[in-house]
Amino acid sequence: MRIGLLGTGPWARMVHAPALAAHDELDLVGVWGRRPEAAKELAGRHGTRPYDDVDALLADVDAVAVALPPDVQAQLAVRAAGAGCHLLLDKPVATTVAGARAVVRAADRAGVASVVFFTSRFVPEADAWIAEQAGGGWFTGRAEWLGDVFHAASDSPFGTPWRGEKGALWDVGPHALSVLLPVLGDVRRVSAAAHGPGDTVHVVLAHADGASSTLTLSLTAPPAAAGAGVELRGAAGVRRLPQGDADAASAFARAADALLGAARDGRPHPCDAAFGLRVTEILADAEALLADTAR
Template sequence: MSEQVAVGLVGAGPWARLVHAPVFAAGPETRLTAVWARRPEAARELAESYDARACAEFDELLDVCEAVVFAIAPEAQPPLAERAARAGKAVLLEKPIAADPDTARRLADVIDTAGVGSMVALSARYAPRVREFLAHLESAETPWRTGRLTCVTGAFLGGPFAASPWRQARGAILDVGPHAFDLMSVALGDIVDLRADSAGAGWAALQLVHAGGAVSQLVLCCSAEGGHRYDVDVSGSAGAATLDLSTAIDGSAFAVLRAEFASLVRDGGRHVCDVRRGLYLQEIVARAEQQLAAAR
């Protein structure tokens, strides 16, 4: 790529500091040009760390970048992403892409109408080892029949994301659910039905039915004090395949994400993890949340 893509970062919270800012400042495909956040002092501190411009207004950020990367709460993301799309900027969206399906649908429509590129930061989908695992599943001569994904962490009990209001209010389904639903639907087929149950204390168990008849189970919790794990396995007449996602998703995933986002900005086209994929996952999350609410 002959010239680095000028990226504007929206947000200055933990994810922006830990991932987005260092990843897009590192290049070689991109450079971090500007930062805007609701807290000007946080934006200024983050921008200064990477010799970027701290913008007082969101429109100022749009004026100095080619593409916009979001690292903000789901309820705050859609209106700003719509403004970015209407300004002709490609967008990298955080998951979930919105707080509810109707807002997510509007965002997808605005991006499509604007004709700009979009990607969703589904980190597992950019990890080379995860891609190898999914390619192996796709190459099987006989269909996979069952699957299981477990994501059990203590992220809501301590660390940089424990103070996140939307995570504490909506739980693991909205936070890690998009990742889980995405991986299982790629591995076994589109999700056509689901049942969600809760054991309380932030635990959710889901049974999924996939197009073609495969079934899978998910166990999600981000408030577990111990026994942390993040893994996936599938089985069928061809045998079994398993992957430890906690080690498979590393810094290489974000290098791939950066390169593919820069290519999207320069070359156009659509990415498999675009805003429509985000909408698909948002709708599944909503169905699971409705079932959990009805069971209370």
């Protein structure tokens, strides 16, 4: 499959480009970015071509991988689907329901496959754990995703403007939901949401299967407090998501495998754009509640 990369930021440099260039079933045709010099540098590093015109790249490929801010991603994903390209997207698909819905509509209209890179879903140990817990009659769940991206002592390369504007809810909230939804069922209501220190937010969810869950999300945690965890409690006891240092590039390569499979057999992947839309809808509901509490 001929694939193009849209984006040249830290995630594109550290994860997308190396994984795509090394993949045996992909031909990384070229790189487009909003900064032509960065596209030239990244393309040269991986022996491919920089593109100044995004439409020219779309015309030359069968699929695109996107490593751009979510709302830029959504606009270009619609454009790429219209050009007949399969979509390997990052999370969140967009930070508005309208933006995410437009991506789903464009992919459906064009009949192209889509996969959203929710990292945990493409880490074998985590994905196996999620499958084992699904439908387990759980009473409650708890997810904590605490990053130190915007802590004063942090040297993270991911302190990008969109994360500074939208905060932990939109950056790490999708990670938490991607684990909880397949286990506890869809969310029927965002019951409560409240601000904590920094950009920290606490969200309470009521799930369709009767369970409740809580999310604690932050990008401003002290480095010593950073980390992620998911815990389930029910009649079967207590289960915790296995911890480990996931290799993001390997997980992204598995997401590319999933896109290849969906494009070949025509069956939607569980982490397709429609699932990305559902995650966006839940986060938008939580954002609205947070806005109400701030008034």
